Amino acid sequence: MVEMAPATPGRAGTPRSGSTRGEEIRTARARRYLMCRPEHFTVAYEINPWMDSSRAVDTDLALAQWEHLRRTYLDLGHVVDLVDPLPGLPDMVFAANGALVIDGHALGVRFRHAERAAEAGAYAAWLRAQGIEVTDAVALNEGEGDFLLAGDWLLAGSGFRSDPASHAEAQELFGVPVVSLVLVDPRFYHLDTALAVLDDRTVAWWPPAFSPGSRRVVERLFPDAIEATEEDALAFGLNAVSDGRHVVVAAAARHLVAELSSRGYVPVPVDLSELLRGGGGAKCCTLELRDAVAAA
Numbered sequence: 001m002v003e004m005a006p007a008t009p010g011r012a013g014t015p016r017s018g019s020t021r022g023e024e025i026r027t028a029r030a031r032r033y034l035m036c037r038p039e040h041f042t043v044a045y046e047i048n049p050w051m052d053s054s055r056a057v058d059t060d061l062a063l064a065q066w067e068h069l070r071r072t073y074l075d076l077g078h079v080v081d082l083v084d085p086l087p088g089l090p091d092m093v094f095a096a097n098g099a100l101v102i103d104g105h106a107l108g109v110r111f112r113h114a115e116r117a118a119e120a121g122a123y124a125a126w127l128r129a130q131g132i133e134v135t136d137a138v139a140l141n142e143g144e145g146d147f148l149l150a151g152d153w154l155l156a157g158s159g160f161r162s163d164p165a166s167h168a169e170a171q172e173l174f175g176v177p178v179v180s181l182v183l184v185d186p187r188f189y190h191l192d193t194a195l196a197v198l199d200d201r202t203v204a205w206w207p208p209a210f211s212p213g214s215r216r217v218v219e220r221l222f223p224d225a226i227e228a229t230e231e232d233a234l235a236f237g238l239n240a241v242s243d244g245r246h247v248v249v250a251a252a253a254r255h256l257v258a259e260l261s262s263r264g265y266v267p268v269p270v271d272l273s274e275l276l277r278g279g280g281g282a283k284c285c286t287l288e289l290r291d292a293v294a295a296a
């Protein structure tokens with residue numbers, strides 16, 4: 001377990017009831033995240049429907065929005081590590097795609113698109129330098145873009161990026177039961193664009209992004225799931241990061257923000273509009289390092 005944050009009101013590790021229903025007390029747990037400053041962020045190629053390489057990116061705005069996100073995590077009491085951004089890898093800011101780390105062990109990634117291939121080695125090298133063991137991936141997998149740990153289950157997406165064969169690989173490596181979910185809407189090409197894990201028992205999601213069978217699986221496993229609207233999903237509201245209590249979420253996902261409050265979570269709205277030009281939001285910028293060695 002990661003150490004709890006100091007007991008400052010509203011920070012991770014200081015449970016408080018925020019539920020309007022009065023029965024739910026959401027508890028925060030301090031996390032360790034890895035992020036990558038968007039110094040070289042731009043839209044130089046198009047590998048998802050959000051990317052338009054004909055429109056210039058405001059890198060300074062992306063940097064300011066990203067810095068606000070980093071500050072938000074620190075203010076919530078989390079630890080944020082940084083991996084150096086590399087020139088020529090404009091999507092490296094999307095750290096979620098760098099690995100999947102559980103119990104201090106990492107499964108490396110293999111990207112579907114050649115444009116991002118070199119990020120895999122950069123992330124693996126950083127993790128190894130921290131003393132985190134990295135198992136190289138065999139099948140294509142884009143890290144926490146398509147793998148989301150939800151309590152006892154590892155939710156695993158396929159359909160656009162990660163190969164379903166990577167799901168079995170992750171299950172074998174971590175010994176955590178994997179639940180394969182099929183994505184069907186190209187706008188929501190990674191699992192973390194269509195579903196957010198709020199705590200061990202609760203997710204928020206937009207059901208139409210999933211195949212009919214996958215929808216039934218999510219409904220079966222998470223009867224309390226929060227349903228986002230299409231508008232929420234298009235604002236990348238589901239690309240959210242929860243510590244169990246505080247949910248860092250796109251401000252523009254208004255319905256979802258209200259729903260989170262009514263369910264006892266504390267929404268922490270952020271604006272990452274410039275990073276959305278690359279098809280990413282808060283979660284895409286954030287890789288959770290679970291029970292890894294202490295930060296340097």
Ligand code: ARG
Pocket residue numbers: 047048051091094096097116144145146190192193278279280281283284285
């Ligand atoms: N431009 C990047 C890509 O298409 C965005 C990645 C977003 N990351 C995520 N975890 N959903 O690969």
